[in-house]
Amino acid sequence: MPTHLCLLLVKLSLSAGCYVSGHREHKEVTGYTGGSVLLPCSCTDPQSTVKTFSWLYLKENLWPEVLKDDKYKDRLKLFNESSPANLTLFISDLRKKDEGFYRCKASQTYTDIYLKIKGCDLDQNKPAAEVKGHSGESVVLPCSCTELRAKPEQLTWTFTPLNKNSEEIYPHEQSERHTGRVKLLNETSPGNLSLQILKLTTEDQGEYRCSVSSQQHVNIRLRRYFYIECLFVFVLKVSIFCFSTVLILLSVLPVVLLLAVLALIYWKCRGTQTHKYSTCDGNITVHTEMRMTSQTHVFTIKLNRSN
Numbered sequence: 001m002p003t004h005l006c007l008l009l010v011k012l013s014l015s016a017g018c019y020v021s022g023h024r025e026h027k028e029v030t031g032y033t034g035g036s037v038l039l040p041c042s043c044t045d046p047q048s049t050v051k052t053f054s055w056l057y058l059k060e061n062l063w064p065e066v067l068k069d070d071k072y073k074d075r076l077k078l079f080n081e082s083s084p085a086n087l088t089l090f091i092s093d094l095r096k097k098d099e100g101f102y103r104c105k106a107s108q109t110y111t112d113i114y115l116k117i118k119g120c121d122l123d124q125n126k127p128a129a130e131v132k133g134h135s136g137e138s139v140v141l142p143c144s145c146t147e148l149r150a151k152p153e154q155l156t157w158t159f160t161p162l163n164k165n166s167e168e169i170y171p172h173e174q175s176e177r178h179t180g181r182v183k184l185l186n187e188t189s190p191g192n193l194s195l196q197i198l199k200l201t202t203e204d205q206g207e208y209r210c211s212v213s214s215q216q217h218v219n220i221r222l223r224r225y226f227y228i229e230c231l232f233v234f235v236l237k238v239s240i241f242c243f244s245t246v247l248i249l250l251s252v253l254p255v256v257l258l259l260a261v262l263a264l265i266y267w268k269c270r271g272t273q274t275h276k277y278s279t280c281d282g283n284i285t286v287h288t289e290m291r292m293t294s295q296t297h298v299f300t301i302k303l304n305r306s307n
Helices: 003-015 227-269
Strands: 026-032 037-039 054-057 076-078 089-091 100-106 109-118 129-134 139-141 156-161 167-170 182-184 195-197 206-211 217-225 272-280 283-292 295-304
Touching (some): 026 037, 139 217
Parallel strands (some): 026 109, 129 217
Antiparallel strands (some): 037 089, 100 109, 139 195, 156 167, 206 217, 283 295
16 A cells, blocks of 8 residues: 555544544433532544534533533533543532433534432421430431432421421521531431431420421421429339339239148148056056047057066
């Protein structure tokens, strides 16, 4: 093959640019609200020269560019600067409305990816929970998403005191009584929305609501233990113990009495023998007395002495 023909083929190859791997294929990627995700895309040839490429998303039968949409502002990142053939798109702080079809396109080739977003849903089938705590101690009000990796796009904790109006205590503390005494316990799981209340007081009693939207919320009732309740529980436990002891004694006492009666009968009925010996005119008389209760039996035996 002539040299000039080889050079022409090389130039044509370089000018062809990037061919997207998996042309016209469809993939699915799952993300969680509040988290981040990678939408993979690359050239089939790692040494390809990428002139232009674009990321698009499907919106009302149109494909606008992702990088030019304000709703993705400060949430996107590309990796082609360090690796030109790597066209992967990184999206952070995911939201439910980010769900949909995305397209990576270069040199008239493309690949489609469906991004599925799992959000925070509360289990509203459970009955209202009741939590009890002691004065001066802390308590945790349970609330969580069904998917612990999903972070709610909004979260509100409200408090309704007994016979009073509701007031927000998280994230905005409208109640002075809760200032500096409430915090979330979601350090390891974004979907853990449980609220901790420190240094309980009598005024903390009432109904609390964990809300992630206007349609999704759970209610928790908080009651504080009073000393009279503790005393009642103590007296109840002592009463149960005493009652159990009396039952045991009542079951053992008849057996003890029965044994005592049997011992008395045995003592009265046992036999005693007395032997008396006397001589009268060469005869030996043996008096044997057998005493059984009030009766006395006398047996006389005569023995003749031989000369």
